[in-house]
Amino acid sequence: MRERDAWTRHVVGLQAQQAAAARPSKYxxxxxxxxxxxxxxxxxxxxxxxxxxxxxxGHISDLQVQPQFALVVNNIRLGEYRADFGYLxxxxxxxxxxxxxxxxxxxxxxxxxxxxxxxxxxxxT
Numbered sequence: 001m002r003e004r005d006a007w008t009r010h011v012v013g014l015q016a017q018q019a020a021a022a023r024p025s026k027y028x029x030x031x032x033x034x035x036x037x038x039x040x041x042x043x044x045x046x047x048x049x050x051x052x053x054x055x056x057x058g059h060i061s062d063l064q065v066q067p068q069f070a071l072v073v074n075n076i077r078l079g080e081y082r083a084d085f086g087y088l089x090x091x092x093x094x095x096x097x098x099x100x101x102x103x104x105x106x107x108x109x110x111x112x113x114x115x116x117x118x119x120x121x122x123x124x125t
Contacts, residue, residue, distance in 0.1 A: 029042075030042055047125055062087055068080050098124055
């Protein structure tokens with residue numbers, strides 16, 4: 001009987017793993033890979049390709065993928081904001097972008113906190 005119970009738990013565990021792997025992401029985003037980098041969505045991957053072309057054409061420079069900003073209040077680190085892209089435009093201005101399909105309350109709060117703390121503007125594409 002114990003062997004059967006162990007086997008049943010094993011099979012049920014495998015089924016749960018397969019179901020989790022087959023389940024779509026919370027907001028239906030499909031991961032994509034470009035230039036060896038994995039992006040959280042096809043939209044983000046396409047935007048990366050456009051930005052790479054702009055960088056190659058000399059319209060932008062210093063392209064960064066997922067630049068991070070520490071969110072701090074009164075010397076207490078509350079968390080971090082991670083933009084999708086950062087770069088310098090042809091005027092030398094720092095630009096940060098986030099590819100959003102669904103704007104969560106947490107994203108909106110973190111974006112506003114980051115903009116206030118660092119004096120930057122984050123574009124949604």
